[in-house]
Amino acid sequence: MSYRAPVGEFRFILDEVVPLAPVAAEARFAEATPETVEAILTEAGRMCDTALAPLNRAGDLHPARLENGVVRATPGFADAYRTIAEGGWIGLAAGPEHGGMGLPQALNMAVNDMMSGACLALQLNPLLSQGQIEALEHHASPEMQALYLPRLISGEWSGTMNLTEPQAGSDVGALRSKAEPRGDGTYAITGQKIFISWGDSDITANVCHLVLARLPGAAAGTRGISLFMVPKYLPDADGNPGAANSLKVVSLEHKMGLHGSPTCVMAFEGATGFLVGAENRGMAAMFTMMNNARLAVGVQGIGVAEAALQKATAYAAERAQMGVIAGHPDVRRMLATMRADVFAARSIALACAVALDMARAAGGADWAARAAFLTPIAKAFGTEVGIRVSETGVQVHGGMGYVEETGAAQFCRDVRVTAIYEGTNGIQALDLVGRKMADGGEAAFRLLQEIEDGAEDARARLPDLAGKVWAAAETLREATETLLAQDMPDRSAGAVAYLMAFARVLGAHYHLRAALADPTREKLARVYILRLLPHYAAHLVEARAGLGDLSALSDADLGL
Amino acid sequence: MSYRAPVGEFRFILDEVVPLAPVAAEARFAEATPETVEAILTEAGRMCDTALAPLNRAGDLHPARLENGVVRATPGFADAYRTIAEGGWIGLAAGPEHGGMGLPQALNMAVNDMMSGACLALQLNPLLSQGQIEALEHHASPEMQALYLPRLISGEWSGTMNLTEPQAGSDVGALRSKAEPRGDGTYAITGQKIFISWGDSDITANVCHLVLARLPGAAAGTRGISLFMVPKYLPDADGNPGAANSLKVVSLEHKMGLHGSPTCVMAFEGATGFLVGAENRGMAAMFTMMNNARLAVGVQGIGVAEAALQKATAYAAERAQMGVIAGHPDVRRMLATMRADVFAARSIALACAVALDMARAAGGADWAARAAFLTPIAKAFGTEVGIRVSETGVQVHGGMGYVEETGAAQFCRDVRVTAIYEGTNGIQALDLVGRKMADGGEAAFRLLQEIEDGAEDARARLPDLAGKVWAAAETLREATETLLAQDMPDRSAGAVAYLMAFARVLGAHYHLRAALADPTREKLARVYILRLLPHYAAHLVEARAGLGDLSALSDADLGL
Structure with missing residues (x-):
């Protein structure tokens, strides 16, 4: 039994439950015709089924490793990543000016849901690039946009978010990383960051770090934080990766799950950084990025819940104990409630995405307020459903659920972090x-x-x-x-x-x-x-x- | 921060909430004086704190291994096991005729709770012996009792339960293992059993398997099942381990957690077995064993919940993010609800144990009916609390909770199986x-x-x-x-x-x-x-x- 992207479910929800039609009726999203939506979902679904899902267990068994300062990704991830990139899925919602498809977030989240269900550890990589693309679209100079956006959108380079420090987790304002102006327009970035997902890898030619740091004399707390682009390799005059920057991966975390996603301790040692947006306005830029990232993390939970539901359903349909267990009332209850919860969480997430799209396309404070209100609900509930449903999935499997070969337990371990990162629930x-x-x-x-x-x-x-x-x-x-x-x-x-x-x-x-x-x-x-x-x-x-x-x-x- | 056995909590519950006094007032349990209870809890607690808890992470990191057909336990487990055995804790509730202490189950469960919190993977070994001791006390012949009980109670030998087969999980009646009478009073046992916890190890001189199997011509379903003692080494005339029996460990499972407890696939290949109780009455004997085992599994959940609560509490007391996080309302809510749930589950389990003790000591169908009614509640709720509390413990730790070094995630992974084994919830x-x-x-x-x-x-x-x-x-x-x-x-x-x-x-x-x-x-x-x-x-x-x-x-x- 392997994952099958629930294409029909997205079509139904976007047709009937949280209609995409008003979004597609706006000039900005005129290309989101029913035919395009159908084609996008079908094509992305096929990729998830064939290229991503078969790698999910490999990510668990063969974690990313740190070798001589370079992170080596799980075997197979590089090829699958290229398949994602070549499909254009990283830039599905990015602006067409730099190579994106310019399609609605609602569609992007549907694709992210499918990719998460197929292989969460790998999906996290392009998801972080998506966040970075959005931050740069809103806050970077045209020059920086022209340099970075095409390469991030094409997937040639990947992006990361560097917020957390040992003493600064939920309290971002406590961060201590420093940015010293060098007088040439660049900054020397120094500090240690932890919990940096995909902080390095050998699957892209460059890794672009967005780093929060403090300028000399900056105010304490969140008002004194600025945002910097700190690439692993400094782009040369042609925009190709040039000299190595002064940063390194110190170590990788040993995590409960999501082994295929390297979680890095990063050291910036006078690394060259480029200011993004205005000085001391880093938190605002980060929030742009985080709001969508929060919705997207909720969607990760839903994607994993879908995969866990499918696996449990397939097992219950086959496993006979006094008749096929899917016929037993208590097992049927578990399967039905799992399914009902996945639908609920998915509809909430897509309603949030539609509100974001409407706010962007049609404007209006009401849509923006709705998106803002729904974002923490979509994040926390989506990830809660991810945890609950994958846990119930283990229970449906009985003893086999506790054996790792089955794959049910991996969903539990992988999805657990979604209730924690991007702001705990x-x-x-x-x-x-x-x-x-x-x-x-x-x-x-x-x-x-x-x-x-x-x-x-x-x-x-x-x-x-x-x-x-x-x-x-x-x-x-x-x-x-x-x-x-x-x-x-x-x-x-x-x-x-x-x-x-x-x-x-x-x-x-x-x-x-x-x-x-x-x-x-x-x-x-x-x-x-x-x-x-x-x-x-x-x-x-x-x-x-x-x-x-x-x-x-x-x-x-x-x-x- | 390490585990501290909550000795005072047991004293309070057994004094005030589900009083042990009526049990101690019965002649059978006259030795369970307040002084003895105090001494037992204190001594067992000290052992858990000093000998067991320090091994918990080793069990996770260095799983039991199968080497040349023998299971090698986690380094350190053998010594800790001997400490448990020498303390007399295996036979705390066993009859004094064969070396047990003859104390109430309520006290035994308190000690099991502490041992589970300190090191669940190891505690499962003596717990299985306790179940076997109980089964033999009720159903074995005096000769078999005289041979096996002293050695199980002293911990020289350990016991296992062999029920599950690939096609017979919740549906025990579907089992196919065969027992052929040899005409000399013994039986040739043939079949494959799966999910056999501690099915072998190098920490005891013998491993005694209680195996469910069918006699030739036995009825289908649960009415045709008999129970056999099938020791790894056949005892010689002096009761020492003699010739190797025809059974082997085929493989060990790779599990989500509880790595220190080897979960074996066992093959019995015409192994010599000795009938326990009457022919075709194996299920009745198994149920004797399972009812207490179910309560004990609920207690495992509570023990792990206690350990997770302690770890989260210690972390919240130290971790500063805009002030020590234990002061934040939402963190305080998590700590308080964890604590409240541990108390509730523990009281229910001890109420069940007190009912068992009263039924045994004072007789009376009401106490027996109460114990029977409370058993599934204690099992399912205790393990549910184990899962919920350890999960909330991870959440209190934030990102650190997802990093294995912290130990919070191990509680989640270890305790997960308790909702599954001994009958799913x-x-x-x-x-x-x-x-x-x-x-x-x-x-x-x-x-x-x-x-x-x-x-x-x-x-x-x-x-x-x-x-x-x-x-x-x-x-x-x-x-x-x-x-x-x-x-x-x-x-x-x-x-x-x-x-x-x-x-x-x-x-x-x-x-x-x-x-x-x-x-x-x-x-x-x-x-x-x-x-x-x-x-x-x-x-x-x-x-x-x-x-x-x-x-x-x-x-x-x-x-x-």
Whole structure:
């Protein structure tokens, strides 16, 4: 049993659940015709099935290695990477000026979902390039764009993000890397960065590091951070990789999973860097990059969940224990809830992508606010679903799930990091109840209105399901009002629970839409609304609880 | 930061929450005085801290290996095993006639909890011996007992359970291994067994396999299964290991975790076996062994959860990101809910053990029924808590949690199998709503009455908490009645949800007791009742849902 890209599922969601049509109706995305969408999804799906999926286990068994200062990728990854690059998939959403396809993020995320399901460790490499492309498109000078963008988009070079330092993880503002102006327009970058995914490899001719560092005399915290391009090889006059820069990979981490993706400790030792954007405005540039990256990490979780679902389904269809186990109620429950959750998370992620596309193509603060609001939900819920579904996948396999040869356990180990990187899910939740509700909850209430309107539309055909979704949205509205009245410590204590509740209700909304559009989908919607939605209420009890019970606990009570 | 056995926690629970006093008041357990309990816990705890915990990572890094047909254990395991054996811990609950201490299971489970937290992979070895000791005490002839029990109890020899075959996992009745009578009272055992934990090693002088096999002409299914003792070396006239038996380890599994525990494929090739108990009554004997083993596996989950909690707590106390992270509301929430869940699961497991002890010492069908009812809950919830808490432990560590050197990820990988072996958690739930409710729900209703009575007792002092627990118990009572009226397929579809709901409510009951006994515990009880208990309601919605929505899904709807 191998991975099959769920092309039809994307078509259905983009046709019926979170329609791409309004995006394609905008001039900017006029090329995203139904025929193009169909062709893109089919072609990308075929690549994932044939070129990427067969490498997934190799990535686990033969991790990237550090040899004489160079990272050697898993055997086979270089060829598969070239297949991705030659398909144009790295620049699917990049601007056409530098070789991108200029297509919507919604389509890009669908392709990323498939690539993640096929081989997460490899997919992370082009994903980081995509983030870098976006950051350069927004913040780099035309000269830097002309030099780097074509090479990143073609896949000739790859890109990385260098934020984290040993003392600066979630607290990015604590970073200490330094950038000294040399007087010739370049900067000498010095410092150590950790957790740098694909910080080096032998599969691209150059590796372009975007590095956060401090200029002399810069303010403390996030206001004193600037962004630099620090390439592994300094481009020569023709734009070819020239002299080696003063940077190196110190070591690779031994991780729980995602072995095929080298996670590097990087040392910058007076490396030559080029300022991106304005001095001390590095965090703003990083946020451009991070918002899409966060959505994309949510999508990674969904892609792995899809792969885990497929593997568990195939096993359950074959394995006989008192009849084929797929016929046993409890196994059927697991398969059905896995499937229902994947649909919910995928719809949320694509709704976020469509909002991004609309904001970019049509403008309008509402779309931008919606995208911003949905981003932490898509990230945290998508990765949570990745973890839950892959874990249930192991359970469906029974003892075989715990044996590595089966592949079910690898999904669990690989996807686990998605709840941590690009901002832990706890950080996503704080972002949601903090920055993303600083509008007084307007984006939240707009979404809730849409959910309630959707339930009203469904009431005639699916009264019981519609009633449950409407009631959940109403309870969520009340909880949102409660949260808005809380101070930040109280809100923070309930943030993860609030995010989970919102995701649960949104998922039900999209299931209801699916059931209305296609009556054969009503059955899965019913599974979701009966078995998964109800936890929203428990989450909201916690969300409303505030900090009280937690602050009552002394350090001693917690063994601190 | 290393593991510290939570000795005080066991004392508190056994003093105040699920009192051991009634057990110690029975003649059979008269030796379980408070002084003995204190001494046992302290001594075992010290051993776990100093001899076992330092080996946990070695087990992960240096898995047991198969060399020339012999399993070589992780370096250091042999010495630590001897320390366990010499402490008498293997036979803590075994009968004194053959060298056991004859102490209550409640105490044995406390010690197993500590050993699991310190080094799960090694602890599994003596745990399997404990299961074998129990089976032999109940079903073996006096001669067999005299030969094997002293050596198993002293730890000179170890024991294994050989049930699973490639086609016979959850469906034990499908097993095909054969036992041919040789006419001399022995049997020739032939067949392949898989997933045999500690199926061989170089740390004991002999390995005693309890093997399920079929006699010629035996009935199909579980009624035609007999149990045999098949030692690696046939004991000579002096009871020393003699001629090698015709059995071998074919291979070891590569597992997600628990690397220090060799999981063997065993081949029996006309090996000499000795019948244990009556012909065709092997399943009954196996069930004796499995019921305690199931509780013990739940306890393994709790032990690992404790270790993961300790590691996360220590990290959160040290790691500074905008202040020490233990001060951040969301991190505090994680630490507090982890702690609250460990307490709940541990109390449930010890309540089950106390019921077992009372059934054995005082007799009475009520205690036996309670132990039987609590066993699948203790197993499934204990292991679920093991998985959840160790996963949250990784999350508390952020990126460091994904790096293996930290040790947080190993807990996740190691504990994962506990939800699978000794009957998957799905099988536990089916046992709960099936066999364990075949009494018309009497054991369930008795427990619910105790919970409601407890809430009434607490109402004066803790009215809000008591009210919530009482209401939850009442809802659970109604759901229990609904389930009892369902046919088995409907009940099966809601089985896991029902089990989880019952565990959640029971956990609240014990937290309430703890808060009444010690006012400083009220704070943690409040965290549990506010943040964890409320999910019972969602579980009960699912439990009541029956099979309807699942059976409506066709195979095609599920991608089958």
